Amino acid sequence: MNETQMNAIPTPLEGAIVYNTTSKSLNIRTNALREPLSTGKNKTVVLNKNYGNGNNTIVSNNNNYQNFPLNAADILTNDPSTFEVVGNGKIKVKTNGIYLMSAEISVSNMPPGNTKYVLAAEKNGTLIGYLSRGNTNGSGVDYWGATGVLMYVLQTDDIITFRYVINNGVSTLDAKFLNIGITRLN
Numbered sequence: 001m002n003e004t005q006m007n008a009i010p011t012p013l014e015g016a017i018v019y020n021t022t023s024k025s026l027n028i029r030t031n032a033l034r035e036p037l038s039t040g041k042n043k044t045v046v047l048n049k050n051y052g053n054g055n056n057t058i059v060s061n062n063n064n065y066q067n068f069p070l071n072a073a074d075i076l077t078n079d080p081s082t083f084e085v086v087g088n089g090k091i092k093v094k095t096n097g098i099y100l101m102s103a104e105i106s107v108s109n110m111p112p113g114n115t116k117y118v119l120a121a122e123k124n125g126t127l128i129g130y131l132s133r134g135n136t137n138g139s140g141v142d143y144w145g146a147t148g149v150l151m152y153v154l155q156t157d158d159i160i161t162f163r164y165v166i167n168n169g170v171s172t173l174d175a176k177f178l179n180i181g182i183t184r185l186n
Contacts, residue, residue, distance in 0.1 A: 023081035106145030
């Protein structure tokens with residue numbers, strides 16, 4: 001049955017298993033909740049943009065966080081029983097667990113000089129950690145990129161927002177590659 005039909009069962013029994021055609025997963029009723037059964041593989045969502053040549057502007061304002069400009073249109077893979085993409089750089093988790101989060105960003109026109117960068121994750125609007133943070137010191141305009149990971153315990157309905165800061169002294173950069181992902185480890 002679909003998600004609506006499954007949730008409309010008036011008196012579901014503990015241990016009852018239903019194949020959910022919406023999420024394409026088996027669900028079991030435990031502790032008054034419906035949980036997807038493990039298929040032996042980690043649950044993952046990945047959003048990605050690979051830009052070609054040209055002006056692929058991302059905003060960079062000194063010390064002002066920007067959401068990663070990735071949304072549901074940029075999904076490469078998603079387990080809808082575990083994740084929902086709810087906005088730019090925003091992913092809602094649908095089940096408790098330990099999650100591994102990653103983010104990557106690259107640009108083709110990083111200006112010369114000392115430049116601070118931050119890749120960060122927020123949970124429900126509060127900073128929970130930095131995936132990567134540092135400084136780059138180029139001698140000329142060049143390609144630049146950063147990547148990082150963060151592991152965190154998340155609860156059902158937590159919304160994770162992936163954000164970045166690049167203090168480059170100019171208002172825009174030419175993006176080449178953007179990626180965010182979350183994997184539920186248990």
